[in-house]
Amino acid sequence: MIDYYHAGTINGAILGVQKAANEQEQQSMVELRELEPVTQAEIAKREADTDWVGTFVDKLGKADLDKLDAFIKANGDQVASHSDDKDRLVKTKQAMNRVRKNNKAKFPDIETLKKELKKAGLPIDT
Numbered sequence: 001m002i003d004y005y006h007a008g009t010i011n012g013a014i015l016g017v018q019k020a021a022n023e024q025e026q027q028s029m030v031e032l033r034e035l036e037p038v039t040q041a042e043i044a045k046r047e048a049d050t051d052w053v054g055t056f057v058d059k060l061g062k063a064d065l066d067k068l069d070a071f072i073k074a075n076g077d078q079v080a081s082h083s084d085d086k087d088r089l090v091k092t093k094q095a096m097n098r099v100r101k102n103n104k105a106k107f108p109d110i111e112t113l114k115k116e117l118k119k120a121g122l123p124i125d126t
Contacts, residue, residue, distance in 0.1 A: 049110040053096045056117075056124075057089055064122055068092060071120045075099045075106070 060068060065088065069079050072095045079095045082088040100107055107113040118124045 049100070050097060052110055053100070054093050057093050057096060059125075060122070065089075065092060067121055068096070068117075071117065071122070072096065072099055075103055077102065 057065075057068070069092070072079060072092070077095050077098050079088070080091045082091045100113060107116065114124050
């Protein structure tokens with residue numbers, strides 16, 4: 001049985017949640033309007049950078065993959081557990097893409113990322 005006090009408390013909580021949700025929705029709409037459209041050139045650049053990361057990871061041996069794991073961890077992510085070498089490569093590529101995405105200020109472009117990978121002792125061809 002709910003008395004008037006509890007009913008008022010529950011009603012107040014529901015109204016508070018609804019108000020916060022409405023405010024968040026309004027803020028999201030404003031932020032979406034401010035987004036600039038992505039050009040085809042930007043999409044092509046992102047795809048090329050992602051392809052470079054994939055090729056880079058594929059070329060690494062076990063010792064270098066261990067170094068890359070440490071680099072990923074140092075940049076706020078980690079490689080998910082994996083069942084075999086092929087799975088490790090997939091999980092490492094995913095982790096590297098998250099590192100790029102989550103550290104855009106630190107790695108604004110692929111060249112900056114390459115420099116940091118080289119500093120970490122990883123073999124960078126280009």
